[in-house]
Amino acid sequence: MSEKCNLCPNNCNVDRQNFVGRCTELNNMRIAKFYPHPFEEPFISGTKGSGTVFFSGCSLKCAFCQNFELSRSTRGKSITAHDLADIFKQLEGMGVHNINLVNPTHFVDKIYEAVKIYHPNVPIVYNTHGYESKTSLDIALKFVDVFLPDLKFKSPTLSKRYTGIANYFEVASSAILKMMQERPTQIKNGLILKGTCVRHLILPLAAKDSIEIINWFEQNALNESYISIMSQYTPFGEIDKFAELKRPITKGEYERVLQALMQSSITNCYIQDRTSASEKFIPKWDF
Numbered sequence: 197m198s199e200k201c202n203l204c205p206n207n208c209n210v211d212r213q214n215f216v217g218r219c220t221e222l223n224n225m226r227i228a229k230f231y232p233h234p235f236e237e238p239f240i241s242g243t244k245g246s247g248t249v250f251f252s253g254c255s256l257k258c259a260f261c262q263n264f265e266l267s268r269s270t271r272g273k274s275i276t277a278h279d280l281a282d283i284f285k286q287l288e289g290m291g292v293h294n295i296n297l298v299n300p301t302h303f304v305d306k307i308y309e310a311v312k313i314y315h316p317n318v319p320i321v322y323n324t325h326g327y328e329s330k331t332s333l334d335i336a337l338k339f340v341d342v343f344l345p346d347l348k349f350k351s352p353t354l355s356k357r358y359t360g361i362a363n364y365f366e367v368a369s370s371a372i373l374k375m376m377q378e379r380p381t382q383i384k385n386g387l388i389l390k391g392t393c394v395r396h397l398i399l400p401l402a403a404k405d406s407i408e409i410i411n412w413f414e415q416n417a418l419n420e421s422y423i424s425i426m427s428q429y430t431p432f433g434e435i436d437k438f439a440e441l442k443r444p445i446t447k448g449e450y451e452r453v454l455q456a457l458m459q460s461s462i463t464n465c466y467i468q469d470r471t472s473a474s475e476k477f478i479p480k481w482d483f
């Protein structure tokens with residue numbers, strides 16, 4: 197008898213042998229690209245790149261997704277756990293500093309199978325939208341060294357507007373607290389070996405929400421965790437209904453958020469330059 201999928205907080209309860217839930221992916225893993233990615237935070241990309249594997253589908257599906265073709269499952273090829281283990285070896289052979297699993301939540305159980313076949317000799321990075329259940333996070337904690345979660349929205353109104361999910365912050369912030377508790381930061385020679393780096397993308401008309409995320413991090417960060425404030429928002433995806441999303445963030449919005457960060461007591465942080473808003477940072481998909 198097939199099991200029903202309740203891996204992530206969406207609890208779709210579907211048989212993924214034959215049907216898709218919110219993530220729009222069946223049981224078998226699909227990926228759209230793997231390569232040494234140069235554009236992550238400096239302590240992740242280093243000088244040789246981060247060994248990034250981009251998974252197809254997504255269990256959150258933000259309207260403004262910067263990897264739209266992937267998250268909507270229009271790109272990707274099927275791979276087995278053995279194939280993924282081989283990809284880990286190939287990336288290691290290219291000299292990457294880590295294995296970086298992008299949007300892994302809906303395949304986390306399959307990825308764990310690959311790690312049991314071949315455990316990379318470099319840190320494993322879990323690059324997630326942050327909307328993790330106890331089930332998905334407990335599996336990730338068995339093999340992940342570095343958590344790289346987004347914390348996208350504080351406001352339930354914003355998360356509902358752009359993802360259809362009102363309890364995003366409640367679920368994601370609780371998962372991130374657990375990540376920070378479980379992975380005290382270790383950095384060596386400028387590269388992160390273990391820890392948590394919380395990412396937040398500033399959205400047009402939402403600087404207030406970004407400042408609330410910074411305030412939350414200031415009050416709750418544990419174990420020398422990092423925050424990375426991203427300004428690279430580029431109009432992309434299913435944004436026809438959202439007039440405010442049809443432009444990059446303004447200089448004024450960027451500076452408001454930057455000022456809040458500077459006035460906080462946070463010292464473990466990265467902030468992108470505003471010129472990072474460009475489609476050139478969106479990879480070309482291979483599969």
Ligand code: SF4
Pocket residue numbers: 201202203204205206207208209210212216217218219220221254255301302
């Ligand atoms: S992994 Fe996919 S099918 Fe399973 S509960 Fe999450 S969104 Fe639904």
